[in-house]
Amino acid sequence: MALTYAITAASCAILASGLTTLYTSKKRVRLLKAQSEDFQQKISEVVDAKKQVEDEFEQLKSIAYYDELTGLENLTKFNIELKKLLQDNPDSNYALLVFEISNLRQINIMYGPEEGDKIITYVADTLIDKLGDSYHYAKLKDNMYAIVSSCDEDDEPTSLADLLSDILKNYSSNIVINLAFGIYKIVDKTIDVAQMIACAELPKRTITKDSETNYAFYTEELHQKLINDKQMGKDMNYALEHNQFLTYLQPIVNLRNHQIVAAESLVRWKHPEKGVLSPFQFIPLFERNNFIIKLDHYVWRDSCKTIRHWIDNNIEPIPVSINISPIHFSHPGFVNKLISLTEQFKISPKYLKLEFAEIAFSDNNPDIKKNLEQLAEAGFMICVDNYGSFNSPINIIKDFPVDEIKLDRKFLNSCLTTENGLTIVRYINAMAKELDKNVIAEGVETIEQANNLLQIGCDFAQGFFFAKPIPLREFDEMRAKILGSNYTPSMVYPTFSDDEGNLLP
Numbered sequence: 001m002a003l004t005y006a007i008t009a010a011s012c013a014i015l016a017s018g019l020t021t022l023y024t025s026k027k028r029v030r031l032l033k034a035q036s037e038d039f040q041q042k043i044s045e046v047v048d049a050k051k052q053v054e055d056e057f058e059q060l061k062s063i064a065y066y067d068e069l070t071g072l073e074n075l076t077k078f079n080i081e082l083k084k085l086l087q088d089n090p091d092s093n094y095a096l097l098v099f100e101i102s103n104l105r106q107i108n109i110m111y112g113p114e115e116g117d118k119i120i121t122y123v124a125d126t127l128i129d130k131l132g133d134s135y136h137y138a139k140l141k142d143n144m145y146a147i148v149s150s151c152d153e154d155d156e157p158t159s160l161a162d163l164l165s166d167i168l169k170n171y172s173s174n175i176v177i178n179l180a181f182g183i184y185k186i187v188d189k190t191i192d193v194a195q196m197i198a199c200a201e202l203p204k205r206t207i208t209k210d211s212e213t214n215y216a217f218y219t220e221e222l223h224q225k226l227i228n229d230k231q232m233g234k235d236m237n238y239a240l241e242h243n244q245f246l247t248y249l250q251p252i253v254n255l256r257n258h259q260i261v262a263a264e265s266l267v268r269w270k271h272p273e274k275g276v277l278s279p280f281q282f283i284p285l286f287e288r289n290n291f292i293i294k295l296d297h298y299v300w301r302d303s304c305k306t307i308r309h310w311i312d313n314n315i316e317p318i319p320v321s322i323n324i325s326p327i328h329f330s331h332p333g334f335v336n337k338l339i340s341l342t343e344q345f346k347i348s349p350k351y352l353k354l355e356f357a358e359i360a361f362s363d364n365n366p367d368i369k370k371n372l373e374q375l376a377e378a379g380f381m382i383c384v385d386n387y388g389s390f391n392s393p394i395n396i397i398k399d400f401p402v403d404e405i406k407l408d409r410k411f412l413n414s415c416l417t418t419e420n421g422l423t424i425v426r427y428i429n430a431m432a433k434e435l436d437k438n439v440i441a442e443g444v445e446t447i448e449q450a451n452n453l454l455q456i457g458c459d460f461a462q463g464f465f466f467a468k469p470i471p472l473r474e475f476d477e478m479r480a481k482i483l484g485s486n487y488t489p490s491m492v493y494p495t496f497s498d499d500e501g502n503l504l505p
Contacts, residue, residue, distance in 0.1 A: 064076060064077075065077035067124075067138075067139040069117060069120060069121060069124075069139075070120060070121055070123075070124030070125075070139050071124065072124050072127070072128075072137065072138055072139040072145075073137070073138035073139070074138060074139060074140070075138065075140045075141065077138065078136075078138035078140065078146060078193070079193045079194075081136055081138075082096075082136065082148060082193050082196075083193060085136060085148065086186070086189040087189075090189070092150065093150065093151045093152050093185075093186075094148055094149065094150060094151055094185075094186045095148075095149050095150075095151035095156070095157040095183055095184065095185050095186065096146060096147075096148055096149075096183070096184045096186055096196050096197065096199075096200045097146065097147040097148075097149060097157055097160065097161060097181055097182070097183050097200065097215075098140070098144060098145070098146050098181070098182045098184075098197060098200035098201050098204055099144070099145055099146075099147075099161070099164075099179050099180060099181040099182070099204065100143045100144050100145070100179070100180055100204065101119065101120070101123065101143055101177055101178065101179060102178045102179060102180040102207070102214075103176075103177070103178045104116055104119065104120075104143050107119060107175060111175065115175070119171060119175070119177060120139075120143070122168075122171060122177075123145065123168060123177070124139060124145075126164070126167055126168060127145070127147070127164075130163070130164070130167065131147070135147055135148060135149060135160075136148040140197065144201075146197065146200070147160065151185055151186075154217075157183050157215075158183070158213075158215055161179070161181040161183070161214065161215045164179065165179050165214055178214070179214055180204050180207035180214055180215075181204060181207070181214060181215035181216070182200040182201050182202060182203040182204025182205070182207075182215070182216060182218065183200060183203065183215055183216070183217045183218065184196055184199040184200035184203075184217075184218040185217070185218070198226070199218045199223070200218060202218060202222050202223070202225075202226050203215075203216035203217055203218050203219075203222055204216065205284075205288070206222070229285045232282055232285055233285065233289060233291075235271070236282075236286065236291050236295075237291075239269060239271070240294060240295065240298060244269060244270050244271065244272070245267055245268070245269055245270075245295065245298060245299075246267070246268045246269075246270050246276075246471070247265050247266070247267055247268075247299055247302040247303065247306070247472075248265075248266050248267070248268055248469035248470055248471060249263040249264070249265060249266070249306070249320070249469060249470060249471075249472060249475040250263060250264045250266055250462060250467060250468065250469040250470070251263055251462065251466055251467050251475070251478065251479070252264065252321070252440060252460055252461070252462045253460065253461055253462065253466050254459060254460060255450060255453060255454045255458065255459055255460065255461055256454070256459060260318065260478070260479050261318060261319075261460065262318050262319040262320070262321065262353065262460075263318060263319075263320050263321065263475065264320070264321040264323075264355070264462065264469075265299055265302070265303040265306070265320050265321060265322050265323075266279065266323075266469045267279055267283075267295065267298075267299050268469070269281075269282055287325055287327060290327065292325045292327060293325075293327060293328065293331065296322075296323070296324065296325060296328065297337065299322060299323075300322050300337075300338065300341055300352075301341060303320045303322050303352065304341045304342065304344070304345040304347060304352070305345065306320060306472055307320060307345070307347045307351045307352075308345045308346070308347055309472070311347065315476065315479075317347075317351050318351070319350070319351050319352070319353045319381060320351060320352060320353065321353040321354075321355050321383060322352060322353070322354060322355065323355045323357075323385065324354050324355065324356055325357075326356070326357060326359065326360035329360065329367065329368050329371060332367070332371065334371075335371055335374050335375055335378075338352070338354070338375065338378075338380065339378055348379065349378050349379035349380045350379050350380075350381060352380055352381070353380075353381040353382075353383050353403075353404075354375060354380050354381065354382055354383065355383045355384075355385040355406065356372075356382070356383070356384060356385060357385050357386050358384055358385065358386045358387050358388075358396070358408075359386075361384065361396045361400060369399070369400060372400055372401055373401055375401075376401035376403075381403045381404070382400070382401055382402050382403050382404075383402070383403060383404045383405070383406055383440075384396055384397075384400075384402055384404075384405045384406065385406050386406065386408040386442075387405040387406060387407050387408055387411070387428075388407055388408040388410075388411030388412070388415075397431070397432065397435060397437060398435075402437060403437060403438065404432075404437055404438035404439065404440060405428075405432060405437060405438075405439055405440070406439075406440045406441075406442050406462075407425070407428070407439065407440065407441050407442055408442065408443075409442050409443025409463075410443075412425070412441055412442065412443060412444075412449075413443065413449075416449055416452050416453075422452065422456055425453075425456055425458070426456040426457060429456060429457045429458050430457065433457070438459070438460060439458055439459070439460065440460040440461065440462055441453045441458050441460070441461040441462070441463075442461075442462050442463065443462075443463045443464075444461045444462065444463030444464075444465045444466065445463050445464050445465050446465060447465065449463075449465070450465060
C-alpha cells in the first residue's frame with residue numbers, strides 16, 4: 001500500500017513536472033513567436049526605412065542633377081557627364097554647342113511667362129525626341145541649353161544647329177522660336193567645363209538679328225575680347241569715379257540754312273593705357289552687366305551741365321540728344337531721374353532729346369508706352385533712333401509720343417544708292433512731316449548723300465561729313481563759324497525751258 005502510494009506520488013510529480021515543462025515550453029514558444037513577429041516587424045521597418053531613404057536620395061539626386069521644369073540634366077550633372085565622356089574617349093573630337101531662345105523675352109512680354117515656360121519645355125522635349133541617347137545635352141540655366149556633338153568635321157555641329165532651328169521655328173502659327181548658338185571645338189580636354197561653356201557662350205553673344213547665320217564659332221580673337229571685357233569690367237567703376245568717361249557732341253545740321261540746330265551727346269572712354277575708346281568697344285559689355293545704367297546717368301548729368309553752360313554764357317541753347325538704353329524701362333525710376341536732373345540744373349526739359357533705339361519699341365509692353373507718355377508730358381522730346389534697322393513699323397510713329405525719327409545709317413546708305421530706296425526715304429520723310437515729326441538722316445559722309453537727302457525733302461542730317469563728335473569747347477567754336485564755307489548744297493534754279501507752255505500772255 002505504501003509502495004503503491006509512493007509510485008503514485010512519483011508519477012504525479014513526474015506528470016506535474018512534465019506539465020510544468022510543457023507549459024514553460026508553450027510559453028517559450030509564444031514568447032519566441034512574439035519575438036519573431038517583433039523581429040519581422042523590425043525587419044519590415046528597416047526595409048521600409050531603407051526604401052524611404054533610397055526614395056529621398058533619388059529625390060535629392062533629382063533636385064541636385066535635373067532641371068525641375070524640363071527634366072533635363074542640369075549644369076551640375078552635365079559637368080560630371082562631360083568630364084567622364086572626355087576621359088573615356090581621349091582620341092575623339094567633340095564640340096560644345098551652347099544655345100538660347102533669343103526672342104524669349106519678347107515672347108514672355110507678348111504672351112506671358114506661362115507661354116514662355118511651355119516653349120522652354122517644348123525645346124527640352126524636342127531635344128529628347130530628336131537627339132535621344134545619341135547626344136549628351138542639358139539645360140544649364142533659365143534660357144540656356146548645351147549639347148555635346150562629335151566634331152570630326154566643322155559641319156557636324158552646324159548641321160545640328162540648323163536641324164534644331166528648322167524644327168523649333170515652327171512652334172505654332174503665331175509664335176516663331178529663334179535660336180542663337182555658340183560653338184566651341186573642345187581642343188584642350190583638361191580645362192574646366194565651366195570654361196568650355198564660357199568659350200561657347202562668347203560667340204553666341206555675337207549673334208544678332210542681322211547675322212547671316214544663327215551660330216558662331218569660338219576663336220582666339222574672341223578669347224582675347226573676353227579677356228579685355230573682364231579687364232574692362234574691373235576698370236569701369238574706377239573710370240567712372242575718376243572722370244575717364246568724356247562726353248563729346250556731334251552736330252545735327254539743318255540742310256537748308258546750314259546751321260547747327262542740335263547735338264547728340266556721345267560718350268568716349270579716355271583709358272589710361274588703351275587711349276580713347278569708342279562706345280562700340282565698351283557699350284555692349286556695359287549693357288550686358290547693367291553698368292550702362294550708371295554710365296547713362298553720368299552722361300545725362302553732363303549733358304544737362306552743357307545746356308546750363310550755354311545759358312550761363314549767353315549762348316542760345318540748342319537741344320542735346322541723349323541715348324537711353326532699353327534696360328532703363330525695367331527701372332521705372334529713370335523717369336523721375338531725368339526730371340530731377342532738369343530741375344537740379346534749372347533747364348527746360350525741351351532741351352533734352354531722348355533717343356530710344358527702335359528695337360525698344362518692338363516690345364509689346366504697356367509700361368514702355370506709359371513711361372514715354374510721362375516723359376512727353378514732362379516736356380522731353382522723344383526720338384526713335386536707328387529707324388530702319390529693325391522692323392520699322394509705322395505704328396511706332398502712330399502709337400507712341402514721338403517727336404522725330406532718326407534714320408539708321410545702314411538703312412540710309414542702302415536706300416540712297418537706288419531709285420526704289422530713294423522713293424522709300426522720300427515717303428518716310430513725307431509721312432513724318434504730315435504727322436508733324438522731324439526726320440534726321442544719320443551717318444552722312446559725302447556731299448552726294450547730303451544733296452540726295454535735300455532733294456527728297458529731308459531737312460536735318462548728322463554725320464562725319466559735317467563733323468565728328470568733338471569736345472564741348474571745339475563744338476562751341478564750330479558753332480560760332482559758318483558751316484556754309486565747308487558745305488554748299490547743290491541747288492536747281494528755274495529756267496524758261498522748265499515750262500513747256502508759252503509764258504507770254
